[in-house]
Amino acid sequence: MKRFLLICTALCLPAIAMAHGHTDGPSIGPVRIEFILFALTLIGVAVFHNKTMQVALIGLASILIWELFIAKGFDIQEHFFGTHNFIDQVTDKTMRQGEWGIILNLLGLLLGFSILAKHFEESGVPQILPKYLPEGWIGGFVLLVLIGFISSFLDNIAAAMIGGTVAATVFRGRVHIGYLAAIVAASNAGGAGSVVGDTTTTMIWIAGVPAIEVLHAYAAAIPALVFFGIFAAKQQHKFQPITKDANVNTRVDYKKLLAVLLILVGTIVTNFMFDFPALGVWIAILLAAIFNKTPWIEAKHALAGSVFLLSLVVAASMMPVDSLPPASWPIAMGLGFVSAVFDNIPLTKLALTQGGYDWGVLAYAVGFGGSMIWFGSSAGVALSNIFPEAKSVGAWLKSGWHVAVAYVIGFLIMIGTVGWHADVEHVPAKKSTTVEMPSVSN
Numbered sequence: 001m002k003r004f005l006l007i008c009t010a011l012c013l014p015a016i017a018m019a020h021g022h023t024d025g026p027s028i029g030p031v032r033i034e035f036i037l038f039a040l041t042l043i044g045v046a047v048f049h050n051k052t053m054q055v056a057l058i059g060l061a062s063i064l065i066w067e068l069f070i071a072k073g074f075d076i077q078e079h080f081f082g083t084h085n086f087i088d089q090v091t092d093k094t095m096r097q098g099e100w101g102i103i104l105n106l107l108g109l110l111l112g113f114s115i116l117a118k119h120f121e122e123s124g125v126p127q128i129l130p131k132y133l134p135e136g137w138i139g140g141f142v143l144l145v146l147i148g149f150i151s152s153f154l155d156n157i158a159a160a161m162i163g164g165t166v167a168a169t170v171f172r173g174r175v176h177i178g179y180l181a182a183i184v185a186a187s188n189a190g191g192a193g194s195v196v197g198d199t200t201t202t203m204i205w206i207a208g209v210p211a212i213e214v215l216h217a218y219a220a221a222i223p224a225l226v227f228f229g230i231f232a233a234k235q236q237h238k239f240q241p242i243t244k245d246a247n248v249n250t251r252v253d254y255k256k257l258l259a260v261l262l263i264l265v266g267t268i269v270t271n272f273m274f275d276f277p278a279l280g281v282w283i284a285i286l287l288a289a290i291f292n293k294t295p296w297i298e299a300k301h302a303l304a305g306s307v308f309l310l311s312l313v314v315a316a317s318m319m320p321v322d323s324l325p326p327a328s329w330p331i332a333m334g335l336g337f338v339s340a341v342f343d344n345i346p347l348t349k350l351a352l353t354q355g356g357y358d359w360g361v362l363a364y365a366v367g368f369g370g371s372m373i374w375f376g377s378s379a380g381v382a383l384s385n386i387f388p389e390a391k392s393v394g395a396w397l398k399s400g401w402h403v404a405v406a407y408v409i410g411f412l413i414m415i416g417t418v419g420w421h422a423d424v425e426h427v428p429a430k431k432s433t434t435v436e437m438p439s440v441s442n
Helices: 002-018 033-047 049-069 076-081 100-122 125-131 137-151 156-170 177-191 199-206 218-239 254-274 277-288 297-317 329-339 344-354 359-372 378-386 393-399 401-417
Strands: 321-323
Touching (some): 033 297, 033 393, 049 076, 100 156, 100 254, 125 156, 137 156, 137 177, 137 218, 177 218, 177 401, 199 344, 199 359, 218 359, 254 277, 297 378, 329 344, 329 359
């Protein structure tokens, strides 16, 4: 247990060390109390992995109480609902827009995609898929590649849940934790170089960075996927091979597939048009309910995991982060490890405000980095709703070690081949009338 606590504490330290807090608030040494409370919450989640929601809520409550009654300068209304989005003519500072959009969007995606995954499961496609996947460990590897491909044009939460649904079928419900980590990593790798595949890339795109500027993230994501994919597929094959005895009498339910298609299209359309993919998800779910029986119970099952993730996101948003060290590729690489325990949305916002990053390098780091721990990515939290056994930091790190190694290998390959190209001229987009609500898929 002592060694386990030491590992958990070590995982939290990068977030504390790399995020510089305000200097005018209560602290222990150079570390603000808010960061200590957040680190203790993460350690509690790691240790009491069967009570993650309760631990996260207690941690959130402690941070909120501290901010409201002890810390100075915290405005809860401004924090959650924001102020008018305008540029202060004196300070030239963009006023904050509040966290409500991110929270609502994430909740809608997590609950909505649980229904999407059930529609897909009931369509019959997972039951007939085994006969089309290659035999042996190659079949598991091909499935991971397909998950990465899907995530390149679809929110990675959906890609991970679809992949998990297929895996549960083709492996007869016996999915190795190392393979679950690989499913999450594949969904995050696939979205790393696409402006519609991950929250971080979408936020960078919205800020005015051309889509092509994050495309070279695939120089790291692809070799990373190959590395962890091989090891994870072999782990899974040894644990439970792919079943090739698909039921020949299984028929595809095209109404269910149409429901899946509607949800996917709704996600993409509203992500482009309104920057709010959850809206399209639920419009499509309601439309599909006209000709399909909707598995509403799945949203109820996903509620606890969703509340857990939202608690961590809200807690992370209240951290007094002022600045990052000067942009460089070693700092960007370190942010990948920070992303495993610290919400990547405020990290990305901070990097955009600071400027000077290579946006493809940053997108890979904060997008893929969260795969190293199950709660470091919203895709990981969503998948753990299907596979509760994944809610163990120790088991995830032990069985999914190849994901962390793959992150480092992919990053170094990208730096060695593409290099670091700092965007010294980029200025975050300054909008005067609209409210930004970036899509959420970690």
